[in-house]
Amino acid sequence: MIAFIVRRLIQSVLVMLAVALVGFALFHYVGDPINNLVGHDTSLADRAQLREDLGLNDPFPVQFARFVVNAAQADFGISYRHGRPVEDLLVERAPATLELSFAAGLFALAVGLPMGIYTALNRRGWLSKAFLTISLIGVSLPTFLIGILLILVFSVWLGWLSSFGRGETVQIGWWTTGFLTWDGLRALILPSITLGLFQMTLIMRLVRAEMLEVLRTDYIKFARARGLSARAINFGHALKNTLVPVITITGLQLGSVIAFAIITETVFQWPGMGLLFIQAIEFVDIPVMAAYLVLVAFVFVVINLVVDILYVVVDPRLRVGGAAGGHGS
Amino acid sequence: MTEPLLSVRDLRVEFPTRRGVLTAVDGVSFDIHPGEILGVVGESGAGKSQTGAAIIGLLEPPGRVAGGEIRLDGRRIDGLTADQWRKVRGREIGAVFQDPLTSLNPLYTVGRQLAETIRTHIPMSERAARARALELLQEVGIPGAKDRLDAYPHQFSGGMRQRVVIALALCAGPRLILADEPTTALDVSIQAQITALLKRLCREHDTAVMLITHDMGVIAETADRVAVLYSGRVAEVGPVDDVVNRPRHPYTEGLMACIPTLHARPARLAQIEGSMPSLRAIPTGCAFHPRCPRAHDRCVAERPPLFENPPSAAACWLWAPNADRTAAVSAPS
Numbered sequence: 001m002i003a004f005i006v007r008r009l010i011q012s013v014l015v016m017l018a019v020a021l022v023g024f025a026l027f028h029y030v031g032d033p034i035n036n037l038v039g040h041d042t043s044l045a046d047r048a049q050l051r052e053d054l055g056l057n058d059p060f061p062v063q064f065a066r067f068v069v070n071a072a073q074a075d076f077g078i079s080y081r082h083g084r085p086v087e088d089l090l091v092e093r094a095p096a097t098l099e100l101s102f103a104a105g106l107f108a109l110a111v112g113l114p115m116g117i118y119t120a121l122n123r124r125g126w127l128s129k130a131f132l133t134i135s136l137i138g139v140s141l142p143t144f145l146i147g148i149l150l151i152l153v154f155s156v157w158l159g160w161l162s163s164f165g166r167g168e169t170v171q172i173g174w175w176t177t178g179f180l181t182w183d184g185l186r187a188l189i190l191p192s193i194t195l196g197l198f199q200m201t202l203i204m205r206l207v208r209a210e211m212l213e214v215l216r217t218d219y220i221k222f223a224r225a226r227g228l229s230a231r232a233i234n235f236g237h238a239l240k241n242t243l244v245p246v247i248t249i250t251g252l253q254l255g256s257v258i259a260f261a262i263i264t265e266t267v268f269q270w271p272g273m274g275l276l277f278i279q280a281i282e283f284v285d286i287p288v289m290a291a292y293l294v295l296v297a298f299v300f301v302v303i304n305l306v307v308d309i310l311y312v313v314v315d316p317r318l319r320v321g322g323a324a325g326g327h328g329s
Numbered sequence: 330m331t332e333p334l335l336s337v338r339d340l341r342v343e344f345p346t347r348r349g350v351l352t353a354v355d356g357v358s359f360d361i362h363p364g365e366i367l368g369v370v371g372e373s374g375a376g377k378s379q380t381g382a383a384i385i386g387l388l389e390p391p392g393r394v395a396g397g398e399i400r401l402d403g404r405r406i407d408g409l410t411a412d413q414w415r416k417v418r419g420r421e422i423g424a425v426f427q428d429p430l431t432s433l434n435p436l437y438t439v440g441r442q443l444a445e446t447i448r449t450h451i452p453m454s455e456r457a458a459r460a461r462a463l464e465l466l467q468e469v470g471i472p473g474a475k476d477r478l479d480a481y482p483h484q485f486s487g488g489m490r491q492r493v494v495i496a497l498a499l500c501a502g503p504r505l506i507l508a509d510e511p512t513t514a515l516d517v518s519i520q521a522q523i524t525a526l527l528k529r530l531c532r533e534h535d536t537a538v539m540l541i542t543h544d545m546g547v548i549a550e551t552a553d554r555v556a557v558l559y560s561g562r563v564a565e566v567g568p569v570d571d572v573v574n575r576p577r578h579p580y581t582e583g584l585m586a587c588i589p590t591l592h593a594r595p596a597r598l599a600q601i602e603g604s605m606p607s608l609r610a611i612p613t614g615c616a617f618h619p620r621c622p623r624a625h626d627r628c629v630a631e632r633p634p635l636f637e638n639p640p641s642a643a644a645c646w647l648w649a650p651n652a653d654r655t656a657a658v659s660a661p662s
Contacts, residue, residue, distance in 0.1 A: 218431035225385055225426070225507075226446045226497055227419025230411070236445075237434050316481040317435060 008308055012301045017068070019297035023290040024067045030286060076291035081283045086291045090273060095175045096166055097265070097272030101258045103188050104196030108257075109250060112200040116207025120215065121234060131204070138201035147194040147267035154190060161190050164269040195264040199253045206249055210242035217241075243314055251307035252300075259296040332403065333360035334537050335384070335505055339397035340407075342379045342388060342561075344608075351608040353379040353392070355561040358635070361505065364535040366528065368552030368569065370545060370584075372605050376561035377541045381509050383407070384539070385422050386414040401505070420450045423498030423536075425527075427510040429490035433482035439466070439493050440478035443500060450501035465496040469526060488519035495526065502534065509541045524551045545588055549573050557581050560606055560616035567641020577643035579621045615645070623647060 034047050034056070042050075051057055055066065070076070076086035115135075119128040138146075155163035167187030169176045178184025214220060215238055223233045262274035269275070273292065280288035312318045342354035354376040361367045371377045382388045384399055386409060399407040406417055418424070426432050434442060443462035444455065453461070459478070466474035469492040482490055491511065498506050508527060512520035528551050531538050540552055548555050549569060556566040557578065565578040576582040583601040603620040606612055612619055618628040627646050636648040646652060 218426060218428055219434045221387065222424070222426055222432040222494070222497075223434065224387055225418055225424035226449070226500070227415045227417070228445065228449050229415065232445065232449070237437075240436050241434070315436065316438075317483050 004312070005309065008305055012305055015301050016294075016297060019294055020068050020071055021064065023071075023293045024064050026293065027067070027286050027290045028063070030284070071291075071294055076294075077287040079280075079285055079288050081280070081285045081288075086287045089276060089288065090291060090295065091174060093271060093273045093276050095177060096270060097258060097261050097274060099178055100188065100191055100195060100261055100264070100270060100272060101254065103192035104194075104199065104257050104261075104264075105250075105254050107192050107196040108199035108203055108253070112203030113207055113246075115200075116204040117211060117234075117239065119204070120208045120211035123212070135201035135204055138197045139205075143194060143198065143263045144267050146197055147190070147264055150190045150194055151267070162187050163190070166271060191264050191268040191270055194267065195257060195261055199250075199257060202253065203246065203250060207242060207246055210245055211238055214238045214241045240314070244311060247310050247314065248307055251303050251310070255296075255300040255303045258299050331362055333400075334363045334365075334402060335361040335539070336400040336403075337380070337384070337397070338400075340380065340383060340394065340399065341396035342376070342383050342392060343395040344392045346391075348609070352395075352611075353561050353608060354383065355611075356397070357556075357558070357561070357563050358397075359556045359563065359566055361537045361539055363504065363537055364531065365554065366531055366538040366540055366552045368548035368555040369539060369541045369558060370543060370548055370555060371558035372543060374605060374608070375558040377543075377558055378509055379561075380558070381507050381539065381541050385418055385424055385507055387418075419446060419498075419503070420501045421503050421505065423500070423503035423506045425491070425494050425498050425506060425508040425511045428514045429487055429494050430514065432494050433490060433497075435482055438479045438481055439485070443478075443493075443497060446497055446500040461500075462496075465499060466493070468499070468530070469493070469496045471496075487515055488522060491515060491519075491523050492526065495523075495530070499530065499534070499536075503536065505537045505539065506531070507539050507541070510543070511540070512544070512547055513542065520547065521550075527551065545573070545584060557584070560611055561608070562616060563635060563644060564617065565641060565643040565645075566635070571641045577638065577641060577648055578617075578645045579623050579647070580617045581643075583620075 034051055034054075038047065038050065055063065058066075074087045076090075078084065079086050079089055082089060115131050119131050122128050151163040154161045165187060166176075166178045167183035167185075168181040169178050169184055170180045178188055220233060220238055223237050228237075260274075261270075261272060262278055264270065265272045265274035266278055273295070276288060277292045279285070280292070337360070338358050340354055340357045341352060344351040344353055357376065357380055359367065359369075369377050369380065379388065379392065382392070383394050384406075386406070388394070394407045397407075398405055401417065401421060406414075409417065433439065437445075440459060440462050443465060444458035447453065447458040447461050448455070463474055463478055466477060471477050471489060471492055477485075482493070485493060495511075506527075511527065512523050515523060524547055527538060527540070530536065540548070542548060552569050554567060555569050555572045557564045557572065557580065559580050565572060565576065565581045567577075572581060573585060576585050580601070586599045587601065589595075589598055601620055606616060606619070612629075613632075614630050615621070615624070615628040615633050618624040621628065625646070631646075633644045633646045633649070635642045635644045636650070638648055
């Protein structure tokens with residue numbers, strides 16, 4: 001188990017280095033950082049001086065090493081546009097994105113899992129068919145359209161919920177939370193549904209497919225032959241066996257929820273990292289883009305690691321010998 | 330003779346499909362007496378497993394019992410509700426399936442699966458159930474049972490897993506065990522151990538066994554009586570000794586001739602010409618007639634009932650009262 005975790009950690013570090021290289025290349029080769037920093041009227045001598053001061057004339061490996069060391073200390077330089085350290089900007093925006101992602105993930109799981117189980121157990125029921133049809137919409141409609149539709153219905157027509165921003169937030173240390181105020185919670189509803197809808201339908205369809213698969217297995221038939229109650233079979237035996245793939249997908253999806261909150265944040269003007277990133281792209285704010293890239297990779301790597309460890313907790317077959325195959329990447 | 334424990338009369342199992350209704354089991358009748366091992370043999374698709382599934386109420390939809398009756402201890406058990414079935418399955422009829430590798434839930438320890446089954450049927454504390462689980466594992470011959478209680482199924486070998494499966498079938502002390510191809514997935518030396526185990530347990534607990542297999546050798550070693558199924562019908566039923574050594578139905582005769590012996594070394598192994606008809610094209614009359622070396626006009630026209638010729642019975646016109654059996658009695662060379 002320890003060896004397994006150590007091996008996974010080493011792999012994670014390698015992945016992060018590779019991403020850092022991409023981030024660094026972006027930093028270094030997309031446009032000229034000096035041009036982005038200074039105005040048109042700066043003299044060539046001043047530019048050269050600045051280039052020297054910033055260490056941009058150093059050999060590539062030295063610069064890359066400096067980038068990695070700085071990044072490891074969460075130092076991504078100064079935003080061209082905001083003129084403030086990138087890490088400060090990210091820390092300021094992170095709570096909004098994380099809370100939104102958490103709410104979206106919770107919504108996806110809390111609705112998708114029961115719906116998946118229901119549709120698997122009552123395969124022919126009309127309600128199951130209705131769920132499946134609705135889920136098709138969730139899978140096929142693009143996020144921005146869902147967001148705009150929700151705004152149209154609930155904000156414009158019905159006027160129940162606000163269409164932009166986080167509402168009222170409470171400051172706890174450096175973390176701002178919308179969970180503690182009524183207004184903040186209300187503001188979370190539409191964006192988290194928008195962000196979580198795709199994941200919800202994905203989880204529902206996945207749970208359904210896995211559950212149907214498991215219900216066909218011999219050990220479920222044998223459990224029936226042993227006279228166990230339907231409840232014990234469906235929830236004790238079948239559900240637990242569907243969890244391994246569900247954990248994988250949910251985990252990886254959580255990564256994409258955080259990473260791709262961009263669209264939802266744009267639609268709802270949600271002051272999170274995604275919005276920051278979109279604005280950074282508009283202004284070619286390379287340090288912010290590079291930092292965001294590294295951060296998203298970091299989130300994915302951490303989630304992958306947690307998912308791998310969860311597998312081992314759920315499935316005893318992976319516990320013995322530790323090295324058994326079948327992990328996601 | 331004692332009352333039969335399980336009595337199956339004229340059982341019909343049908344599968345409605347888009348292209349018409351398939352009859353997988355067509356008028357099968359047999360009895361199993363307390364403590365008796367009844368072997369059920371037949372080729373793949375002869376209806377053995379569907380008969381078994383009907384007896385424990387686990388026919389895969391859309392399969393259904395379309396006729397006949399199944400009585401356990403005189404009580405009809407076909408057409409029970411799901412709740413009633415649960416009290417029969419495991420409690421009164423235990424089951425052992427073909428593949429021990431897939432019969433156990435991989436995510437729970439065997440001790441947990443045993444205790445769960447025991448407590449489903451017999452109200453007792455978790456501790457008492459665990460103690461009983463340990464006893465069962467010892468009884469089915471798991472070495473070091475105490476340490477193995479908390480092991481997961483994948484930590485057992487195939488033969489050991491089948492022992493665990495048998496222990497699971499025995500949890501609530503059922504009076505009948507349905508063993509559907511219990512040894513097919515195991516290698517030969519393990520097969521012998523498992524059949525011996527089944528036989529021993531059956532004697533010790535006075536449990537009856539319905540042993541479904543396509544392996545005549547297993548039947549000959551284990552069973553008291555045997556029913557030979559062909560195309561969803563009983564071809565012949567009787568004491569093992571009679572059926573094996575003095576087969577009456579030409580199909581059984583053919584089956585027996587197919588078993589290779591150590592002494593004779595023919596260039597080609599014997600086989601019955603042709604193959605069993607598909608469920609969509611069951612011949613008229615006796616289903617075996619197109620392959621039967623002794624078929625005559627009546628076999629094509631009329632389906633033979635089971636003719637009692639104690640100690641066994643065969644569904645063949647050759648065994649009808651007053652039939653000319655000169656051809657039939659000639660022993661197969």
